[in-house]
Amino acid sequence: MAEKRIERILVTGSEGQIGSELTRELRRRYGDDNCIASDIKDTSSGGSGDRGPYLHLDVTDRAAFKDVVDTQRIDTVVHLAAVLSATGEKHPLRAWNVNVTGLLNALEIARESELNQVLCPSSIAVFGDGCPHENTPQETVLKPTTIYGVTKVTGELLCDYYVRRFGVDARGLRYPGIISAETLPGGGTTDYAVDIYYKAVEEKRYTCFVKADTRLPMMYMPDCIKGTIDLMEADLGRLEHHGDFNMASMSFSVQELADSIRRHIPEFEITYEPDYRQAIADSWPASIDDSAARREWGWNPDYDLEATTSDMLRTLTKRHSEGKLYG
Numbered sequence: 001m002a003e004k005r006i007e008r009i010l011v012t013g014s015e016g017q018i019g020s021e022l023t024r025e026l027r028r029r030y031g032d033d034n035c036i037a038s039d040i041k042d043t044s045s046g047g048s049g050d051r052g053p054y055l056h057l058d059v060t061d062r063a064a065f066k067d068v069v070d071t072q073r074i075d076t077v078v079h080l081a082a083v084l085s086a087t088g089e090k091h092p093l094r095a096w097n098v099n100v101t102g103l104l105n106a107l108e109i110a111r112e113s114e115l116n117q118v119l120c121p122s123s124i125a126v127f128g129d130g131c132p133h134e135n136t137p138q139e140t141v142l143k144p145t146t147i148y149g150v151t152k153v154t155g156e157l158l159c160d161y162y163v164r165r166f167g168v169d170a171r172g173l174r175y176p177g178i179i180s181a182e183t184l185p186g187g188g189t190t191d192y193a194v195d196i197y198y199k200a201v202e203e204k205r206y207t208c209f210v211k212a213d214t215r216l217p218m219m220y221m222p223d224c225i226k227g228t229i230d231l232m233e234a235d236l237g238r239l240e241h242h243g244d245f246n247m248a249s250m251s252f253s254v255q256e257l258a259d260s261i262r263r264h265i266p267e268f269e270i271t272y273e274p275d276y277r278q279a280i281a282d283s284w285p286a287s288i289d290d291s292a293a294r295r296e297w298g299w300n301p302d303y304d305l306e307a308t309t310s311d312m313l314r315t316l317t318k319r320h321s322e323g324k325l326y327g
């Protein structure tokens, strides 16, 4: 499989939490007009920045997807369009359709149009029953208990199949919960780790939908963007894995998260009302082993919980004082 240069990028799901910030960084690196943002929404809310082209795209419509790739002369697809874990449990068929049909479309188009690369994110949701809960290894039993996890395991297997069978350069990361201050996440189980900062700044209190001792792998957005682009730009010859890199930076319980906020906002209060998302969180690892990512493409995160909390609270407090907390 020969490595080719990334020149014209299509980002699907560009209006989402990761898409909005990744698109902006890709435009900075590759040029505004060389990164086409796309989402199921008719118009961009400006989350991905207003500087480059935006197209409406339903990734389950293969003909429309292929038409965008061909007419825009795309060589690299960053395929972020997905239904997340909590929404997936409410709409399992939609989750399957968007996450699996959408990904299969991306891979088929990559094969047919001989694209340079498809980035296909996975998630810690691939893990479930029967794998170690702490320092979960790269290679282990994958028996997820959510439809989202089932779609992500399927996606990893499809990526590896397209790599082996057709020579498509498909790469993917198992994202942990992502914390960010730009675009709110939607429909995930790890969303509490973002919501808590907004509510701390706005009301100095938060009611959490998982228990105090719930401990999950998390990552701050600058690390997520850095790691994603580092994997995209990694030397293909060094990669032994393709669609399934474990990628960790920090793990903490909700109690530890609340304590870190209290070091900045001493009056902050938290209460707990666990709902159906508790079972999803309990099925995921508390921490993961990302030594393959470190070895194969030099993954090395910058942010721990204290640095994340300081940066999140500084950003959100400033926006709140300007009356623009939610943008």
Ligand code: AKB
Binding pocket: 084, 085, 086, 122, 123, 124, 125, 148, 175, 176, 177, 178, 187, 188, 189, 190, 191
């Ligand atoms: C979710 O909570 O569904 C996502 C994920 C961990 O993939 N943030």
